[in-house]
Amino acid sequence: MQAQRPAWSDAWGSMALAWYCLVNAHVLRLAPHRERFLRVLLDIGARGLADAGLRAAAFGTLLIAPLVHTLTASPELTVRLLAVLLVREAGPLLAAILLLLRSGTMLAARLSSMSHDGEARSLRLLGLSTRDYLAVPAVLAFACATLILTFYFELAAVAGGIVISAVLLDLPVREMFSHLALALTPLDVCYVALKSTVFGVIIATFAAWHGLDKGEHGSVPETVSRAVMQSLFALLLFNGLAAMLLYGMLAPAG
Numbered sequence: 001m002q003a004q005r006p007a008w009s010d011a012w013g014s015m016a017l018a019w020y021c022l023v024n025a026h027v028l029r030l031a032p033h034r035e036r037f038l039r040v041l042l043d044i045g046a047r048g049l050a051d052a053g054l055r056a057a058a059f060g061t062l063l064i065a066p067l068v069h070t071l072t073a074s075p076e077l078t079v080r081l082l083a084v085l086l087v088r089e090a091g092p093l094l095a096a097i098l099l100l101l102r103s104g105t106m107l108a109a110r111l112s113s114m115s116h117d118g119e120a121r122s123l124r125l126l127g128l129s130t131r132d133y134l135a136v137p138a139v140l141a142f143a144c145a146t147l148i149l150t151f152y153f154e155l156a157a158v159a160g161g162i163v164i165s166a167v168l169l170d171l172p173v174r175e176m177f178s179h180l181a182l183a184l185t186p187l188d189v190c191y192v193a194l195k196s197t198v199f200g201v202i203i204a205t206f207a208a209w210h211g212l213d214k215g216e217h218g219s220v221p222e223t224v225s226r227a228v229m230q231s232l233f234a235l236l237l238f239n240g241l242a243a244m245l246l247y248g249m250l251a252p253a254g
Contacts, residue, residue, distance in 0.1 A: 052156070107207040210227040
């Protein structure tokens with residue numbers, strides 16, 4: 001039984017794989033690679049959008065209702081809290097975790113099975129690079145899908161949170177949406193878009209690294225478990241670093 005590599009080695013290998021995939025994104029010009037990219041993207045969409053709207057609305061309601069009851073806040077402050085807590089931070093992270101549990105595990109299991117069954121070796125014998133054909137389309141598809149899923153998730157979560165807030169505060173829904181439009185800035189949109197895209201790259205690269213580069217040396221459940229746990233840690237770490245950077249930029253000087 002082969003000894004497991006340390007976590008830092010997996011992290012380094014995953015970062016190197018992510019860089020490789022981004023640098024070699026041009027392989028999508030080839031028809032087989034482009035078709036695989038579209039298949040992965042459509043599969044993620046079918047899995048991720050199935051019940052994400054209902055989960056997001058419930059999450060938005062559960063998040064904003066305690067704030068309304070705990071804080072005797074004005075509508076403007078309530079919506080600002082919703083924008084900061086849900087739109088900037090909790091929404092992208094929760095959408096990424098849902099994607100990790102649904103599609104990230106499937107990608108790691110599929111690539112690990114291909115390594116065990118010899119399919120990856122067959123691709124190499126046909127002259128296809130497993131990284132170019134399997135990893136690059138998957139990483140780019142996850143990046144695009146996470147971006148789309150995050151905005152879809154946040155739209156449903158914000159709508160649910162605003163509706164329940166309007167009911168509890170006895171205010172018109174239109175007024176709450178007006179406050180939200182004023183609370184959100186282009187910086188928020190760019191921040192969420194960048195963070196969710198990186199989340200998708202993190203999920204796919206850890207799954208591809210463990211599935212392809214380590215899948216031949218361990219069982220499929222073990223490979224999936226390590227990929228999920230390390231992806232989750234990387235998501236939380238990057239989310240914390242991104243928040244520190246953003247709020248450090250927004251902090252008043254002096």
